[in-house]
Amino acid sequence: xxxxxxxxxxxxxxxxxxxxxxxxxxxxxxxxxxxxxxxxxxxxxxxxxxxxxxxxxxxxxxxxxxxxxxxxxxxxxxxxxxxxxxxxxxxxxxxxxxxxxxxxxxxxxxxxxxxxxxxxxxxxxxxxxxxxxxxxxxxxxxxxxxxxxxxxxxxxxxxxxxxxxxxxxxxxxxxxxxxxxxxxxxxxxxxxxxxxxxxxxxxxxxxxxxx
Numbered sequence: 001x002x003x004x005x006x007x008x009x010x011x012x013x014x015x016x017x018x019x020x021x022x023x024x025x026x027x028x029x030x031x032x033x034x035x036x037x038x039x040x041x042x043x044x045x046x047x048x049x050x051x052x053x054x055x056x057x058x059x060x061x062x063x064x065x066x067x068x069x070x071x072x073x074x075x076x077x078x079x080x081x082x083x084x085x086x087x088x089x090x091x092x093x094x095x096x097x098x099x100x101x102x103x104x105x106x107x108x109x110x111x112x113x114x115x116x117x118x119x120x121x122x123x124x125x126x127x128x129x130x131x132x133x134x135x136x137x138x139x140x141x142x143x144x145x146x147x148x149x150x151x152x153x154x155x156x157x158x159x160x161x162x163x164x165x166x167x168x169x170x171x172x173x174x175x176x177x178x179x180x181x182x183x184x185x186x187x188x189x190x191x192x193x194x195x196x197x198x199x200x201x202x203x204x205x206x207x208x209x210x211x
Contacts (some may be wrong), residue, residue, distance in 0.1 A: 002105050004035055005088065005165045010042035014172060017041055019091040021068035024161040031055040033078055037065040047051045055079050067079075069128035076133035077140055077157060083147065084140070088159025088168045091153040094175035095119075105175045107190040111172045113198040115156070115167045116144045118189075124150040146171050167201060 002024040009022070020042075023035035034050045035134035051063035053071060055078045060067070060150060068074070074087050098105055098121075105112070105119035112119075122139050125132035136155055139147045145167055146156040154171060158164035190198075 002036075002050060002086070002161050003019075004190050005086075005161050006036065006042060006045050008165060009088075009090070010045070014092050014169070015042070015090040015153075015173070020089050021070050021074070022088045022161060022165070023074045023086065025070075025085045026052060028052075030061065031078075033074060035067045035071055035074055040065070063146075070132075072128060072130055073132035073136050073155065076137040080137040080141055081157070083142065083159060084157045085159045086095055086164040087155065087157050088161065088164040089153060089155045090168055090172070092168070092172040094179050095148060095154040095172050096152070097179055099153065099158050100151050101113075102150065103178075104168075105146075105148055105171055106178060106187070107174070107195055108178045108181060108187040109174050110190060110195065110198040111170050113190075113195045114202065115146050115171055117192050119146045119148050119154075119171055119194055121143065121148045121150055124152065127152065 005022050018039050018041050021036045023033045026032040026034055032052050032054050034052050036045055037049045038050060049065050051065060051067040052061040053073050054061055058075055070089055077084055077087055103120045107117055118141055122135045136147055140157055148150055148154055156164050156168040158167055178187055
């Protein structure tokens, strides 16, 4: 749920102040989503602060606060990808560092296999703009669930908002490894075939009932 993700972001301080935002597709009859408010620091966001927006029009359906300034990006992604159920946008430190040097986030560790072979970098656009919304929606796919916006930050999607947040944590961790590795040498990047093998292995990872 969106409330749980907001609390995790506030507690982990993976982004700072009022930077970033998160949303969750609504199950109500009118295609819509719930999104965090604009300009409210993560520790102070309450569920009553969430804003419900119509995906097609951007009309405010519920809520008394202004929606996040990135509401266009969220609606554009939901409109283009029916499977997306949640979106998390962070100015997490290592992903943002890589965005400022023009580097995508590469698969320097297999942990990123669930998200993408590579998190692409899209050209800089002003935050909250229709241009940014369009380029983000165009970069997302079933095989690319995270996008790095140049000189800005990380946008991650999932079938649920909890999945999007978990993927954002994995991508930020991978960005940290890449950043430190780049300070020593050129990191080795896993191939698509190696990552596909990891994805197959993930199917049996964790606890399973004994048969």
